[in-house]
Amino acid sequence: MLSTQSRPVIEATLPIIAERISSITPKFYQRMFAARPELLDGMFSRSNQKNGTQQQALAGSIAVFATYLVNNPETTPETMLARIAHKHTSLGVVEEQYGIVYEHLFAAIAEDLGDALTPEIADAWTEVYWLMAQALIKIEKGLYAQQANATIYSNWKLVERTETGVDSVSFSFEPADDTAATVAKPGQFVSMRMPMTDGIRQVRQFTLSNDVQSTTRRTVTVKLDVDGEFTPVLHNSLKVGDVVELSNPYGDLVIDTEGSPLVIATAGIGCTPSAAALQTLAAAGSTREITVLHADQEFASWPLREQMLESLGQLPNAKISTWFERGELPEGLDAKAGYMDLTEALTADSQVYLCGPLPFMHAVRSQALAAGVPAERIHYEVFGPDVWLAA
Numbered sequence: 001m002l003s004t005q006s007r008p009v010i011e012a013t014l015p016i017i018a019e020r021i022s023s024i025t026p027k028f029y030q031r032m033f034a035a036r037p038e039l040l041d042g043m044f045s046r047s048n049q050k051n052g053t054q055q056q057a058l059a060g061s062i063a064v065f066a067t068y069l070v071n072n073p074e075t076t077p078e079t080m081l082a083r084i085a086h087k088h089t090s091l092g093v094v095e096e097q098y099g100i101v102y103e104h105l106f107a108a109i110a111e112d113l114g115d116a117l118t119p120e121i122a123d124a125w126t127e128v129y130w131l132m133a134q135a136l137i138k139i140e141k142g143l144y145a146q147q148a149n150a151t152i153y154s155n156w157k158l159v160e161r162t163e164t165g166v167d168s169v170s171f172s173f174e175p176a177d178d179t180a181a182t183v184a185k186p187g188q189f190v191s192m193r194m195p196m197t198d199g200i201r202q203v204r205q206f207t208l209s210n211d212v213q214s215t216t217r218r219t220v221t222v223k224l225d226v227d228g229e230f231t232p233v234l235h236n237s238l239k240v241g242d243v244v245e246l247s248n249p250y251g252d253l254v255i256d257t258e259g260s261p262l263v264i265a266t267a268g269i270g271c272t273p274s275a276a277a278l279q280t281l282a283a284a285g286s287t288r289e290i291t292v293l294h295a296d297q298e299f300a301s302w303p304l305r306e307q308m309l310e311s312l313g314q315l316p317n318a319k320i321s322t323w324f325e326r327g328e329l330p331e332g333l334d335a336k337a338g339y340m341d342l343t344e345a346l347t348a349d350s351q352v353y354l355c356g357p358l359p360f361m362h363a364v365r366s367q368a369l370a371a372g373v374p375a376e377r378i379h380y381e382v383f384g385p386d387v388w389l390a391a
């Protein structure tokens with residue numbers, strides 16, 4: 001809870017911090033990586049540093065947290081904290097590291113604000129930082145405690161690669177050591193850590209697309225990003241028999257096997273959580289009412305379509321509609337040309353799940369809101385740092 005002394009100080013300085021934060025965070029990362037270069041080997045993503053999305057996400061989250069505390073001093077923004085905590089635990093962030101981030105973040109704030117940073121302002125923002133840090137540490141400890149093992153990464157051997165759609169591959173792994181594996185939930189992801197061509201390790205999170213509840217097999221489906229750093233190594237170098245490091249499964253956007261009607265709207269490779277959910281619900285004999293909506297460039301580019309259609313065939317109360325930007329429309333499937341229209345799929349009590357590129361999610365989220373679905377029933381998964389946290 002934010003103290004009564006700090007509250008007016010935060011309120012008064014929020015606009016200036018919000019305005020300066022985009023110049024504070026690059027200074028923070030420069031300082032932190034100069035002092036702790038090891039954080040760039042297997043922890044922070046070099047690509048996200050380069051494109052600025054991680055800086056934007058962190059900056060946004062602190063400003064959102066402070067604004068939230070000012071308006072709701074008794075509570076914390078659970079959804080945002082959960083998203084960050086699940087990402088952190090998949091990377092192995094631990095309590096001791098919060099002191100490192102604090103030291104370099106506040107040195108960067110002091111450098112940026114100069115004399116404008118009075119001791120009173122520094123104290124108030126220190127309080128906000130530690131309130132947020134303590135909330136995250138608590139959630140993160142709880143998440144670590146739920147795992148079947150006490151390690152961050154264990155070794156998994158690639159046993160199968162299957163091309164699917166265009167430029168996407170499903171990679172299936174089996175344990176390569178005797179670490180006990182946690183049972184995942186549909187919608188969750190794992191972190192994968194691999195050395196890049198210069199030997200520096202990088203990490204990416206991938207949603208499990210199949211074998212969700214297996215403890216002896218993990219499958220992720222990954223689209224190649226030719227301009228990226230990680231996926232070209234994964235697609236072009238990883239052979240059957242090779243070993244990678246995978247984290248335990250994390251992610252708070254979980255799809256339950258029973259409950260109110262479900263609408264899952266996805267585009268492109270964003271269908272991975274949908275495929276995982278359909279596979280798990282079919283295996284559980286779920287009778288949940290499910291409407292699956294998928295948009296893609298063309299029918300052939302839709303990844304995991306065979307798996308999704310097979311699962312749909314086993315679900316008595318599930319149906320699917322698809323939209324394609326070009327190419328011939330498939331027969332025997334509800335398929336339309338053009339962009340997705342979510343409206344017809346909605347019922348008064350639908351839970352809506354979205355996953356795909358940000359412009360797609362903006363568009364379909366707006367459709368759902370305009371149709372009267374309350375914001376708390378619209379869930380979404382962003383691949384990469386969640387720049388919506390700043391919105």
Ligand code: HEM
Nearest residue numbers: 043044045048054057058061087093097098101133385386
């Ligand atoms: C990611 C906030 C402390 C390491 C993130 C994200 C946010 C965030 C918003 C992006 C989440 C997403 O949308 O994917 C914070 C805040 C902190 C904090 C507010 C302190 C109160 C830490 C600490 C570490 C850490 C102590 C460990 C040194 C990371 C890493 C990522 C991340 C490695 C993923 C970044 C990437 O791959 O680019 N954090 N964090 N964070 N955080 Fe933190």
